[in-house]
Amino acid sequence: MLIQRALSRARVLSTSRYFSSLSSIQMQTINLPKSPPFSFSSNNHGCNFLKSKPSSVSSPYSTAAFSLGKSSRKGVVPLAALLQIGGVQIAKDDVVKENDPTNNVPDSIFAKLGMQLHRRENHPLGILKKTIYDYFDVNFPGKFEKFDDLCPIVTVKQNFDDVLVPPDHVSRSYNDTYYVNSDTVLRCHTSAHQAELFRNGHTHFLVTGDVYRRDSIDGTHYPVFHQMEGVRVFSPEDWSGSDMDGTEYAAADLKRSLEGLAKHLFGAVEMRWVDTYFPFTNPSYELEIFFQGKWLEVLGCGVTEQAILHASGRTDIVAWAFGLGLERLAMVLFDIPDIRLFWSSDERFTSQFSEGKLGVKFKPFSKFPPCYKDMSFWINDGFTENNLCEIVRGIAGDLVEEVTLIDNFTNKKGMTSHCYRITYRSMERSLTDDEINELQEQVREAVQNKLNVVLR
Numbered sequence: 142m143l144i145q146r147a148l149s150r151a152r153v154l155s156t157s158r159y160f161s162s163l164s165s166i167q168m169q170t171i172n173l174p175k176s177p178p179f180s181f182s183s184n185n186h187g188c189n190f191l192k193s194k195p196s197s198v199s200s201p202y203s204t205a206a207f208s209l210g211k212s213s214r215k216g217v218v219p220l221a222a223l224l225q226i227g228g229v230q231i232a233k234d235d236v237v238k239e240n241d242p243t244n245n246v247p248d249s250i251f252a253k254l255g256m257q258l259h260r261r262e263n264h265p266l267g268i269l270k271k272t273i274y275d276y277f278d279v280n281f282p283g284k285f286e287k288f289d290d291l292c293p294i295v296t297v298k299q300n301f302d303d304v305l306v307p308p309d310h311v312s313r314s315y316n317d318t319y320y321v322n323s324d325t326v327l328r329c330h331t332s333a334h335q336a337e338l339f340r341n342g343h344t345h346f347l348v349t350g351d352v353y354r355r356d357s358i359d360g361t362h363y364p365v366f367h368q369m370e371g372v373r374v375f376s377p378e379d380w381s382g383s384d385m386d387g388t389e390y391a392a393a394d395l396k397r398s399l400e401g402l403a404k405h406l407f408g409a410v411e412m413r414w415v416d417t418y419f420p421f422t423n424p425s426y427e428l429e430i431f432f433q434g435k436w437l438e439v440l441g442c443g444v445t446e447q448a449i450l451h452a453s454g455r456t457d458i459v460a461w462a463f464g465l466g467l468e469r470l471a472m473v474l475f476d477i478p479d480i481r482l483f484w485s486s487d488e489r490f491t492s493q494f495s496e497g498k499l500g501v502k503f504k505p506f507s508k509f510p511p512c513y514k515d516m517s518f519w520i521n522d523g524f525t526e527n528n529l530c531e532i533v534r535g536i537a538g539d540l541v542e543e544v545t546l547i548d549n550f551t552n553k554k555g556m557t558s559h560c561y562r563i564t565y566r567s568m569e570r571s572l573t574d575d576e577i578n579e580l581q582e583q584v585r586e587a588v589q590n591k592l593n594v595v596l597r
């Protein structure tokens with residue numbers, strides 16, 4: 142078990158494979174300027190997604206372009222089933238459609254849709270967002286526009302096609318992404334907004350938002366997390382005086398800017414650039430920070446593929462882009478040990494953070510004992526771990542800490558058995574045996590019925 146835990150944690154702390162794949166590592170020593178003090182501004186825009194027909198409204202984020210779902214039109218939706226995002230109401234049955242095979246959004250995900258943790262001033266994610274804004278405001282005064290209220294419900298075109306994600310890319314599968322219907326998804330990265338912002342003429346911008354991925358369960362994976370996208374466009378006059386071409390110039394500026402950001406957040410840290418692949422950038426890199434004895438991947442970035450810029454009608458520009466994981470950074474900066482805590486409304490958690498105070502170390506208020514339950518079954522061809530995790534999360538919610546494959550074998554008849562260990566632990570209280578047994582019974586039943594596996 143200890144080895145399993147260590148392995149799964151090492152996997153998380155090194156690299157997410159969702160979009161990127163590593164090729165080589167370049168180490169370098171990094172010298173950084175000290176960051177000046179702080180200013181802050183923000184602008185918000187409403188949703189324009191789930192549109193029933195193309196919008197003729199000039200602002201791409203105009204709420205007027207939004208077509209309300211069927212339940213909203215009926216006008217009989219209970220209040221609790223309505224969300225307000227970017228000034229627009231979204232009804233639960235716009236997003237969760239139980240009998241629609243093209244929809245895989247569970248209730249538990251709908252419940253997270255309007256939370257916008259990154260917009261809470263005294264929340265670790267809000268504090269971090271503001272500190273990053275500060276860095277860009279100080280180093281590029283008046284340049285970067287901020288968007289932190291763009292609707293997370295986007296088209297497949299925005300999420301994948303517009304950023305050149307190939308048709309057969311794993312991230313497009315129903316196993317990895319939440320689909321509202323075959324044309325609409327919950328964004329799985331903030332890059333989903335890049336192309337539209339380029340098309341509308343924006344040249345320096347930061348997009349912060351909640352992103353959604355079907356995934357495994359452990360202390361650093363949650364089906365909803367937060368990213369910040371940064372983009373900067375260059376014109377020929379920017380690089381003409383240098384001895385570099387546009388791509389080289391943008392790559393150098395990108396690395397310099399992000400090294401400065403890392404220094405601003407972490408102080409003097411050891412970091413390294415890792416060459417990688419993203420469909421939307423070339424060259425592409427990941428930045429890793431050496432933290433508590435491990436290399437931690439904190440962001441992906443690169444020089445934007447020309448095809449994305451051409452689609453916006455400009456052929457003479459280059460751009461850099463990055464996408465960073467806010468929870469990853471916040472866990473390090475605030476010493477937050479479990480990703481579920483970001484969602485806690487327990488005052489013993491929330492009262493520890495306040496605006497402007499970056500890096501105040503979280504003091505765990507208690508550590509409750511875990512309870513382990515093992516479950517073995519014969520899998521079938523369609524079985525995936527993500528489907529299993531979704532069922533467990535749907536039943537146990539934030540009481541599940543980790544789901545780990547602890548045994549896996551195929552018998553002479555070619556049948557494959559998996560044994561999973563489910564770790565139950567509340568962040569806030571002790572769980573009773575009865576409560577856990579009841580949850581585990583429900584999980585066993587649901588796994589059998591919904592995944593068509595044979596329990597052993």
Ligand code: FA5
Binds near residue numbers: 464
């Ligand atoms: C992306 O999502 C790219 N869109 C980033 C990008 C943008 C690259 C623009 C180039 C240009 P990736 O899947 O690696 O890439 O995720 C980016 C960051 O999000 C990671 O470096 C990590 O910090 C964070 N992240 C990824 N998966 C998780 C997860 N399951 N839990 C918490 N943070 C995660």
Ligand code: MG
Binds near residue numbers: 157158159161427440
């Ligand atoms: Mg990655």
